[in-house]
Amino acid sequence: MIPQVAPLDRSGEAALRARIDGKAKPLGALGRIEDLAVQLGLIAGAREPVADRALLMVFAGDHGLNASGVSAYPSQVTTAMVATLLAGRASANAFARAVGAEVQVVDAGVAADLPPAQGLVQAKVRAGSRNAELEPALTAHEVKLALARGAALAALAAESFDVLAIGEMGIGNSAAAALILHRLGPVPLEAAVGAGAGHDAQGLARKRTVLARAAARSAASAPLEVLAEFGGLEIAMMAGAVLGAASAGRALIVDGFIAGAAALAAVRIAPAAADYCVFSHLSAERGHALMLEALGARPLLDLDLRLGEGTGALLALPLVRAAARLLTDVANLDDVLAGRV
Known part of the structure; x- marks a missing residue:
């Protein structure tokens, strides 16, 4: 699949x-x-x-790791921000209007029942991942299902759009991305863990401790196994979207640290997928430079962004259009x- x-x-x-x-x-x-x-x-x-018709796909999912305090925000913020995206009032919506792109929100694994809404794609595999500090975040079947659904969504979008972009929304997902970078880079865990959405020193120390325990729990290093042990559903589904866009012959603009973790997993699964990726920017998140290095990528922009949502990918879209x-x-x-x- x-x-x-x-x-x-x-x-x-x-x-x-x-x-x-x-x-x-x-x-x-x-x-x-x-x-x-x-x-x-x-x-x-x-x-x-041609890069005139552009679609940003924002993949949303929750993380069991958040129960261990890896984020400065509670998981309920994921649902609230999905609602904001669907209302057209998030930063990604504003930037999309500025550059003439459409926005699609994909429920990959939000830990809430989202009502039908215009612009929402219901692709939920399960309601959030499990706590990777204690057990595998996903099963092998859930990873493959997320990959397949992401690939199918990108292939479908490629029928109507010239260029695709990926972004995400998921409280705690910088923790999952750090673990993925640690294993698939590979890089030392200490170098992969950053402040995410805004930890203070105490919160960052707690995040590092939790992720060290999660990493010690499994020696997984193959991409599908790493996604199962540590990945969020939005990351796995974005990885599938990278593969689907590449298979359909579409350029895909990758956002920041978390989208980069998905691209890293996709490239470890299918190295040729890197040829189709345009890396939009260097995030201010610790570890992103090492992630881009692992991908052999040089980003187009360096604006100290660390928001996610696909905002950096949207800001790079005019450069892609100009190049075409x-x-x-x-x-x-x-x-x-x-x-x-």
Whole structure:
């Protein structure tokens, strides 16, 4: 049920770079936007790259780890923020309107019954994960179900949208993401654990202690096993969305630390998925730089963001659109010199 991801056909890369070099600008003058344009061109293949119609998919889920005090906020905030997203009043909604993107909220594992609402996709696997300090957060079946549902949602969205973005909402999910980075990076746990949504020194110390106990409980290192031991349902479903977008041949903009953990899991499952990911920004969350390093990724922005919700992915969307239009809209230098524009 988890889709196969084909590596990009790079046989046309030299031609794409030559095409960009022939545009009406000095060689290399647009820096990394040119590299992004090449990536989008390779993803598009025989088609011209387009990034006009964009969808942000916000995956929501709760974490049993929160019962051990890994977050400064109670789990009920997840449900409240989902309602705010659905009402169009969250930061992600404001940013989406600013850049012309649609927002879809996916209930992957919120620990509450959410009533039907416009913009809400009911994909709940279970009502929150288990407490990973004490036991595996998910079963193997729940992980595979979350991956499959995320992949199916991304494949469906790819039929209507040119580019997809992933973000999340889930109190306690920076703790799960830190454990995933620790095992799949791999990096030392101490380097992976940060303040999340705003711990003070005492709260951060408690978070580190809890996560050390969770890590000591299992030696899992394979991606599906790591997701089962430590992952939240929103992280597993986002990982599936990465695989689904890549399988459908769509560029996918990855948000920050938690979405990055999902991308890391997806890339460990199918390394070719990295070719389709655009990493939006470097989060202020401790460990994100190491996560990007583990992914071999260089983010587009560095704005000290640490909110989540897909806000960083939305802010990077105009850069993706600009890179696509570099290939399609900018005149060739030869035409300019010959007066053919």
